[in-house]
Amino acid sequence: QLDTDRFVATMEEQAAIGATPDDGLHRLALTDADKEIRDWFVDQLTDLNLTVRIDEFGNIFGRRQGTNPDANPVLIGSHLDSQPNGGIYDGQLGVVTALEFLRTLEDEGIETRRPIEIVNWTNEEGSRFQPAMQGSGVWAGAHALEAEYQKTDRAGTAVREELERIGYLGESPAEPTEPYDSYLELHIEQGPRLERAGANVGIVTGIVGFTWGEVTFTGEADHSGPTPMDHRRDALVAAADFITAVRRLPGTLGEATVGTVGAVDVSPNSINVIPNEVTVTWDVRDGDDAVVEQAAQRARQEAAAAATREGVEYEVSDRMRAPSISFADRTVSAVTAAADEMADCRAIELESGAGHDATHLTSVCDTGMVFAVSEDGKSHSPAEYTSWDDCCQAATVFANAALQLATE
Amino acid sequence: QLDTDRFVATMEEQAAIGATPDDGLHRLALTDADKEIRDWFVDQLTDLNLTVRIDEFGNIFGRRQGTNPDANPVLIGSHLDSQPNGGIYDGQLGVVTALEFLRTLEDEGIETRRPIEIVNWTNEEGSRFQPAMQGSGVWAGAHALEAEYQKTDRAGTAVREELERIGYLGESPAEPTEPYDSYLELHIEQGPRLERAGANVGIVTGIVGFTWGEVTFTGEADHSGPTPMDHRRDALVAAADFITAVRRLPGTLGEATVGTVGAVDVSPNSINVIPNEVTVTWDVRDGDDAVVEQAAQRARQEAAAAATREGVEYEVSDRMRAPSISFADRTVSAVTAAADEMADCRAIELESGAGHDATHLTSVCDTGMVFAVSEDGKSHSPAEYTSWDDCCQAATVFANAALQLATE
Ligand SMILES: NC(=O)NCCC(=O)O
Ligand SMILES: NC(=O)NCCC(=O)O
Numbered sequence: 001q002l003d004t005d006r007f008v009a010t011m012e013e014q015a016a017i018g019a020t021p022d023d024g025l026h027r028l029a030l031t032d033a034d035k036e037i038r039d040w041f042v043d044q045l046t047d048l049n050l051t052v053r054i055d056e057f058g059n060i061f062g063r064r065q066g067t068n069p070d071a072n073p074v075l076i077g078s079h080l081d082s083q084p085n086g087g088i089y090d091g092q093l094g095v096v097t098a099l100e101f102l103r104t105l106e107d108e109g110i111e112t113r114r115p116i117e118i119v120n121w122t123n124e125e126g127s128r129f130q131p132a133m134q135g136s137g138v139w140a141g142a143h144a145l146e147a148e149y150q151k152t153d154r155a156g157t158a159v160r161e162e163l164e165r166i167g168y169l170g171e172s173p174a175e176p177t178e179p180y181d182s183y184l185e186l187h188i189e190q191g192p193r194l195e196r197a198g199a200n201v202g203i204v205t206g207i208v209g210f211t212w213g214e215v216t217f218t219g220e221a222d223h224s225g226p227t228p229m230d231h232r233r234d235a236l237v238a239a240a241d242f243i244t245a246v247r248r249l250p251g252t253l254g255e256a257t258v259g260t261v262g263a264v265d266v267s268p269n270s271i272n273v274i275p276n277e278v279t280v281t282w283d284v285r286d287g288d289d290a291v292v293e294q295a296a297q298r299a300r301q302e303a304a305a306a307a308t309r310e311g312v313e314y315e316v317s318d319r320m321r322a323p324s325i326s327f328a329d330r331t332v333s334a335v336t337a338a339a340d341e342m343a344d345c346r347a348i349e350l351e352s353g354a355g356h357d358a359t360h361l362t363s364v365c366d367t368g369m370v371f372a373v374s375e376d377g378k379s380h381s382p383a384e385y386t387s388w389d390d391c392c393q394a395a396t397v398f399a400n401a402a403l404q405l406a407t408e
Numbered sequence: 409q410l411d412t413d414r415f416v417a418t419m420e421e422q423a424a425i426g427a428t429p430d431d432g433l434h435r436l437a438l439t440d441a442d443k444e445i446r447d448w449f450v451d452q453l454t455d456l457n458l459t460v461r462i463d464e465f466g467n468i469f470g471r472r473q474g475t476n477p478d479a480n481p482v483l484i485g486s487h488l489d490s491q492p493n494g495g496i497y498d499g500q501l502g503v504v505t506a507l508e509f510l511r512t513l514e515d516e517g518i519e520t521r522r523p524i525e526i527v528n529w530t531n532e533e534g535s536r537f538q539p540a541m542q543g544s545g546v547w548a549g550a551h552a553l554e555a556e557y558q559k560t561d562r563a564g565t566a567v568r569e570e571l572e573r574i575g576y577l578g579e580s581p582a583e584p585t586e587p588y589d590s591y592l593e594l595h596i597e598q599g600p601r602l603e604r605a606g607a608n609v610g611i612v613t614g615i616v617g618f619t620w621g622e623v624t625f626t627g628e629a630d631h632s633g634p635t636p637m638d639h640r641r642d643a644l645v646a647a648a649d650f651i652t653a654v655r656r657l658p659g660t661l662g663e664a665t666v667g668t669v670g671a672v673d674v675s676p677n678s679i680n681v682i683p684n685e686v687t688v689t690w691d692v693r694d695g696d697d698a699v700v701e702q703a704a705q706r707a708r709q710e711a712a713a714a715a716t717r718e719g720v721e722y723e724v725s726d727r728m729r730a731p732s733i734s735f736a737d738r739t740v741s742a743v744t745a746a747a748d749e750m751a752d753c754r755a756i757e758l759e760s761g762a763g764h765d766a767t768h769l770t771s772v773c774d775t776g777m778v779f780a781v782s783e784d785g786k787s788h789s790p791a792e793y794t795s796w797d798d799c800c801q802a803a804t805v806f807a808n809a810a811l812q813l814a815t816e
Contacts, residue, residue, distance in 0.1 A: 236651060
């Protein structure tokens with residue numbers, strides 16, 4: 001049983017760091033706001049007398065010893081970074097839940113056989129730096145440390161430089177230094193399926209696969225007035241064509257496929273100049289890896305077709321590729337059992353449409369997730385909302401499942 | 409006969425202020441670089457012993473007395489501001505030509521019956537602040553001073569604030585304080601027509617009309633992964649639709665109509681967030697005002713249709729409306745006569761597809777323009793190019809026409 005008041009107070013405390021005027025959260029990875037929330041997080045861990053460890057990629061761990069120090073530990077947590085003008089629950093709710101779970105164990109003097117580690121992963125969001133789930137990806141061995149250090153944001157600033165600047169380039173190796181028993185993460189659903197089904201808690205069975213990429217169209221800057229239509233190579237017209245094509249893609253692939261262009265950069269971006277360079281992103285997802293593979297190819301074909309139609313050049317680059325994954329029966333069962341125990345909890349199974357750090361953890365140990373319902377499915381927006389009641393129900397399922405894993 | 413070496417040296421001198429690494433020019437209106445070029449310009453006027461006057465909208469005038477001080481003056485000049493990463497000729501060539509003309513009069517001890525005034529107009533480009541030709545528009549009475557003071561750039565900074573900051577909020581009234589005889593402006597063509605016709609100098613007969621506007625589409629930010637395609641209101645998809653429609657507009661209106669979307673702003677502009685707010689501009693031009701009026705209506709209809717298709721909100725605002733104009737016979741004839749006098753000058757008549765400060769001057773006095781050929785029609789780009797030979801030929805036509813107007 002968690003302390004609801006402290007839970008809500010802690011959520012509000014974290015939401016104040018990087019708060020926006022419309023009650024959203026703007027706490028991009030490795031910015032000053034991220035440094036501030038990390039300092040806050042380390043303080044919470046220290047107050048709990050946990051052993052704090054920061055790895056070479058800025059992932060922050062806090063360890064609570066078990067009665068059998070040789071037993072493989074259970075890892076719990078999520079991420080504290082946010083989208084630009086995002087919501088206050090995404091990731092943050094998972095970290096606060098893990099923290100409250102440890103605080104409750106402490107309050108009630110509960111000891112567990114296995115050690116328990118709480119973690120805050122670096123750059124889960126993937127907005128400022130791609131790929132998303134970067135810290136967990138490096139730690140689990142999906143990405144090479146050196147390559148990820150060199151990823152840059154739009155201003156050309158590199159991850160390593162920023163880790164150093166904010167003081168979170170740690171010394172502990174960014175990899176599992178011992179075998180882990182299991183990983184459990186709570187997150188908001190970020191989609192409308194739980195709500196549509198009348199449920200408030202999700203037992204997550206796996207995560208869809210996705211392809212992220214970027215196309216740069218290069219035409220020629222020229223004057224919008226005296227330049228005849230047949231004398232133009234307009235990079236923005238090609239980009240518009242591509243955006244429309246990505247919007248049409250899902251309907252031609254799978255039933256549940258989604259496709260989005262989220263970011264556009266136009267140069268020189270002046271009302272009376274034909275744009276010469278436009279960069280657009282793509283993000284296409286599906287539970288079936290074959291569909292995702294097809295989508296990645298189609299994105300390339302659509303970029304080529306748009307460039308040809310407008311007579312401009314183009315260059316495509318991959319930003320991320322994540323295979324769909326399934327969670328282990330053991331961890332899914334632990335979540336199911338915890339939900340079953342709670343009389344008033346309305347839980348269903350579902351697959352996640354968002355990527356999570358849990359994706360990468362599946363290669364390290366048994367992994368599971370609990371979802372809290374999202375009002376109207378809204379996320380990556382200040383409109384993101386889950387009632388405190390629903391947060392607490394999901395958190396209680398999480399706590400009981402984590403306790404079970406740490407005990408068995 | 410102008411001093412070619414000094415002419416080229418002066419062009420190079422001005423091009424150094426706000427130079428870009430690719431030999432372009434980045435000197436947006438009322439920025440620090442604009443302050444620097446203004447200071448330089450005032451120095452040149454002072455060296456020529458001209459009477460310098462700065463008006464309430466930052467337009468800079470220098471007056472050379474005539475033998476009959478009561479005769480109505482001839483006004484000559486253009487603008488020193490540039491597009492973002494634009495070229496070094498656009499506008500600048502016109503100011504330097506006017507300067508060299510006055511220097512030559514001085515060198516050769518030529519007196520004119522009419523006073524001659526040289527001018528550098530504020531914010532001709534219209535990139536940072538709309539409308540374009542803002543300083544000449546205020547001075548000629550097309551726009552109200554107070555309304556233009558309050559126009560803001562994308563960062564919300566107002567014109568008046570910037571004029572004050574860079575020290576060019578002058579005291580002289582921003583209006584003609586006496587009757588003017590005529591206005592003459594040299595400019596690069598910025599289009600491919602002179603070159604296509606084998607000419608190097610243009611006798612400009614008038615300027616096309618245009619409509620500028622802005623549409624803001626407002627949908628809902630949401631997560632690109634778990635949000636089903638039927639649960640989206642994507643502002644960027646609507647904007648892409650609009651961009652494509654503006655590209656198609658010209659073909660359905662007039663033969664020479666041009667239509668461009670030059671600028672796009674996307675919020676929150678993150679790879680995995682459905683965009684909730686996207687602003688796009690339009691710029692449509694034609695020599696026939698009825699076609700321009702139709703284009704402005706069509707832009708609104710296309711915005712509405714795009715918004716409806718995607719289920720988003722939209723808001724349209726006008727940024728500028730310029731009627732097509734014809735220059736007075738007297739000034740056009742002065743340019744024609746000057747071109748005819750030069751044996752090796754290949755001049756033809758044409759209408760300008762770009763807006764110019766001359767547009768507004770037609771309401772004040774007889775107005776004319778001389779064009780210098782643009783290589784491959786390129787402009788608003790570092791690729792903008794006119795050979796020094798072609799610059800000098802056009803400048804000589806300008807000088808002789810101006811001398812004629814100042815004498816008669
Ligand atoms: N959960 C979440 O928002 N993760 C960011 C990566 C993604 O876009 O799925
Ligand atoms: N000449 C020129 O580039 N003027 C700027 C206004 C326009 O776009 O026509």
